[in-house]
Amino acid sequence: MILHTRFQIELGAGRLDLAEPTVAQLVLDARERARRALKGISRSIIHWMPAPRKHATFANIFSYMANLPDWIELAVARFGEVDGPVAREDELR
Numbered sequence: 202m203i204l205h206t207r208f209q210i211e212l213g214a215g216r217l218d219l220a221e222p223t224v225a226q227l228v229l230d231a232r233e234r235a236r237r238a239l240k241g242i243s244r245s246i247i248h249w250m251p252a253p254r255k256h257a258t259f260a261n262i263f264s265y266m267a268n269l270p271d272w273i274e275l276a277v278a279r280f281g282e283v284d285g286p287v288a289r290e291d292e293l294r
Contacts, residue, residue: 203268205235232284236275236291242266243293 208228211217219225242265249258266272276293278285286292 205231
């Protein structure tokens, strides 16, 4: 997730060129890994919600998501969209 965030910062600053195939592939791989990590976090939320210390669960989950500022864009992207997941099973539901 941190690598994805770093790529987003570098892209925003104009220091990465997506026209170069290697860079484009690295950015795509980092985005897909971040999306899979979000999917794992969402499963963890479902698993940990019955826990007696819900505040600890939320603190843990949001500490992960703080490292991924664009997590909302990743979460709502759908298969077939421009920046969406490359496989349908990688969608967050």
